[in-house]
Amino acid sequence: MSAANPPRARSGNRRDEAARLAVLHAADDLLAEHGFGGLTVEAIARQAGVAKQTIYRWWPSKVEILFDTLIEDSDKDLPVPDSPTAEGIRGYLHAFARFVADDPAGKVLLALLAQAQHDAATAASFQERYLGPRRAEERELVARAIEAGEIAPRLGVDAVLDALLGPIVYGALTGVVVSREVVDTLFEELLRPGRAGA
Numbered sequence: 001m002s003a004a005n006p007p008r009a010r011s012g013n014r015r016d017e018a019a020r021l022a023v024l025h026a027a028d029d030l031l032a033e034h035g036f037g038g039l040t041v042e043a044i045a046r047q048a049g050v051a052k053q054t055i056y057r058w059w060p061s062k063v064e065i066l067f068d069t070l071i072e073d074s075d076k077d078l079p080v081p082d083s084p085t086a087e088g089i090r091g092y093l094h095a096f097a098r099f100v101a102d103d104p105a106g107k108v109l110l111a112l113l114a115q116a117q118h119d120a121a122t123a124a125s126f127q128e129r130y131l132g133p134r135r136a137e138e139r140e141l142v143a144r145a146i147e148a149g150e151i152a153p154r155l156g157v158d159a160v161l162d163a164l165l166g167p168i169v170y171g172a173l174t175g176v177v178v179s180r181e182v183v184d185t186l187f188e189e190l191l192r193p194g195r196a197g198a
Contacts, residue, residue, distance in 0.1 A: 022048040024069045028104045036111040066108050067129050073105030080137040084144035090187050100172035151191040163190050
């Protein structure tokens with residue numbers, strides 16, 4: 001993912017890295033507290049204890065700060081499994097549902113998704129920096145699981161990913177928590193048709 005990302009805050013010394021992390025955490029916290037519209041670079045700088053000019057030297061906008069926050073937290077809290085097993089995919093779907101419902105970075109994901117609907121630059125960055133790289137990893141996971149005989153979806157790889165993840169995102173956007181039972185049903189019906197309850 002990092003190869004596609006624009007330069008982040010320089011981390012040549014501990015002070016720079018501490019400041020970078022403080023900015024990312026501040027952005028997370030302030031987004032949760034005030035929403036995307038109420039989030040400003042000035043407020044991020046104040047809460048992080050860094051100069052506004054420092055932030056603008058490292059990031060061109062609050063949107064790019066949020067992308068760095070989302071990428072870093074997703075890599076840590078929502079990694080795409082390496083092992084192409086059915087249960088690994090099921091676990092990833094459960095983790096994704098928890099991420100968008102409960103994790104502060106999940107709120108960042110939803111805020112950026114909403115912003116991308118009416119801002120072409122955000123939409124382009126979203127695709128380049130987050131959605132594209134993550135979808136490539138998810139696609140590889142599903143394709144490898146098919147090859148291993150772990151799953152047998154009737155839909156193509158991209159269509160089945162949309163059908164699995166779409167209801168979870170829609171639920172989060174509308175304030176509905178998608179239950180484990182719903183996730184399990186999506187998994188069985190879409191990835192192992194004819195084996196529900198197996």
